[in-house]
Amino acid sequence: MSARRKRHFEQELFEFAQEDGERRKGVDELLASVEEYARPQRFLKLLSGIAHFRDYSPNNALMIALQRPDARYVLTPRKWKALGRFVKRGACPIVALRPFAPVMYLYDVADTKVMSGCKDGFDAALAEVSERDPDADVPQDVLRTLLDNLTLWGIAYDTFPVGPSLSVELRVAGEEDDDILIPVDGDMVPCRPAYVLHTREGAPDTVVFTALVQALARIFCHHLRCGYEQGWENSRRVSAEVEQFEVQAVAGLVCRRLQVSSPVHSFWSDGTFGQRDIPPISLDTICDAVTEIERMLEPCTVRQGYFFRHTPSFSMQF
Numbered sequence: 501m502s503a504r505r506k507r508h509f510e511q512e513l514f515e516f517a518q519e520d521g522e523r524r525k526g527v528d529e530l531l532a533s534v535e536e537y538a539r540p541q542r543f544l545k546l547l548s549g550i551a552h553f554r555d556y557s558p559n560n561a562l563m564i565a566l567q568r569p570d571a572r573y574v575l576t577p578r579k580w581k582a583l584g585r586f587v588k589r590g591a592c593p594i595v596a597l598r599p600f601a602p603v604m605y606l607y608d609v610a611d612t613k614v615m616s617g618c619k620d621g622f623d624a625a626l627a628e629v630s631e632r633d634p635d636a637d638v639p640q641d642v643l644r645t646l647l648d649n650l651t652l653w654g655i656a657y658d659t660f661p662v663g664p665s666l667s668v669e670l671r672v673a674g675e676e677d678d679d680i681l682i683p684v685d686g687d688m689v690p691c692r693p694a695y696v697l698h699t700r701e702g703a704p705d706t707v708v709f710t711a712l713v714q715a716l717a718r719i720f721c722h723h724l725r726c727g728y729e730q731g732w733e734n735s736r737r738v739s740a741e742v743e744q745f746e747v748q749a750v751a752g753l754v755c756r757r758l759q760v761s762s763p764v765h766s767f768w769s770d771g772t773f774g775q776r777d778i779p780p781i782s783l784d785t786i787c788d789a790v791t792e793i794e795r796m797l798e799p800c801t802v803r804q805g806y807f808f809r810h811t812p813s814f815s816m817q818f
Contacts, residue, residue, distance in 0.1 A: 539778075540777070540778060543778050545569060546562075546565050546569075547749060547753065548565075548756075549561065549565025549569060550562050550753055550757075550790075551752075551753055551756035551757050553571075553574070554756075554757040556574075557597075558753065558757075558786075558790040558791050558794075559597065559787045560596040560597055562783065562784075562787055563594070563595065563596050563597070564594055564596065567594045567595065568594050568608055570608075571594065571608040571610075572608060572609055572610070573609045574594055574606040574607060574609075575606060575607065576604055576605065576606060577605070577607065580612050581615070582621070583620070584614060584615050584619050584621050585609075585612040585613060585618075585620065585622060586612060586613060586615050587611055587612055588611050588613055591611035591612075592611075593605035593606065593607060594606040594608070609622060636760055636761065637705060637706050637760060637761065638705050638706050638709040638760045639760075640705065642758070642797050643705050643708065643709050645796075645797060645799060646709070646712060646796050646797055647712075649799075649800050650796075651680045651693075651807075652682065652800055652802055652804070652805025652806070652807055652808070653716075653796060653805055653806040653807055654680070654691070654694035654695065654805075654807035654811065655680075655693060655694065655695045655696070655697050656678065656680050656693040656695070656697065657696075657697050657698070657699075658697075659698060659699055659700065659701040660698045660699075660700060660701060661701050667699060667700050667703060667707055668698065668699050668700070668711035668712065668714065668715050669698040669699075670695060670698075670718060670719075671695065671696050672694070672695060672696075672724055672725070673692065673693040673694055673696050677692075677693060677696055679691055679692055679693070680692075682802060682805075682807065682814075691807070691814060694726050695719060697712070699712065706760065706761060706762065709760070709762075710751060710755065713750070713751045713755070713793060714747050714748075714750075714751045716750075716789070716792075716793050716796070717746065717747040717750035717751055717789050718743070718747055720750075720789035720792045720793065721736070721743070721750065721782075721785050721786065722735050722785070723735070723736065723738065723743050723746075739779065741779045742779045742780060742781050745778075745779050745781050746781050746782070746785065746789075749781070749786050750786055750790055750793070753790045754790055754793050754794065757790070757794070758797070792806065803815075
């Protein structure tokens with residue numbers, strides 16, 4: 501790759517980081533300006549809305565929950581038509597972001613009616629999205645996929661023996677750590693990891709999954725300073741209270757959107773959450789972290805991984 505193209509690539513990364521920071525600042529300033537969302541129960545309802553609309557990205561689920569807190573099931577007019585329903589005249593749309601397009605308009609089921617002569621497909625659609633037990637154990641294939649994707653996110657992973665240690669250990673990688681092997685076009689390319697992550701050997705899958713998600717939340721909420729290279733230098737200085745709150749919120753959202761049981765569910769209970777004031781957290785950062793972790797729950801190519809997307813010295817080789 502030429503030096504000119506390399507400078508252009510690095511400049512694009514820098515400009516994207518600036519634009520992303522402005523967007524995050526705008527969303528958080530909007531929430532901070534609405535006093536209602538500083539109340540624990542109102543904020544909990546907002547998080548529950550993000551968890552409920554799991555068929556949409558966390559950021560779109562946030563937009564839905566902000567615009568229509570009472571919404572149950574939202575679709576585009578075309579998808580409502582496929583279910584035998586039409587949108588009522590004068591109904592107010594919910595504005596959400598559409599991939600590769602400006603926006604899309606969604607409508608809640610309360611804004612629709614059954615089309616004359618058509619069978620109502622709403623009950624079947626609702627049953628399909630509600631069929632999973634919300635307290636189920638994490639599927640083994642989901643946990644396996646997450647573990648397999650760790651290297652694509654620049655994370656070295658191993659287990660440590662059962663003992664009095666914590667369920668998870670996360671640290672920034674050092675020169676003494678072994679390289680990770682990243683699969684690229686049939687070859688295994690050695691690379692220095694950005695982070696090292698260990699979980700307790702022999703722990704139940706649900707405990708391992710929750711521990712992994714909490715550790716990843718610290719990474720994607722930028723609580724750890726990692727001077728890997730330009731694409732990674734975006735740590736935030738926050739208090740221990742903010743860090744704990746954001747990590748618990750991310751872990752709770754990931755588990756609830758996946759509909760699996762988790763030790764962090766106590767964070768959502770009225771008795772626990774209702775006694776806590778809301779620290780100055782970044783809800784947009786929380787949603788972005790959930791989005792990144794949810795990417796890791798699906799099979800990915802190396803070019804979809806965080807390491808490729810944020811490490812110019814690696815991605816410019818291929």
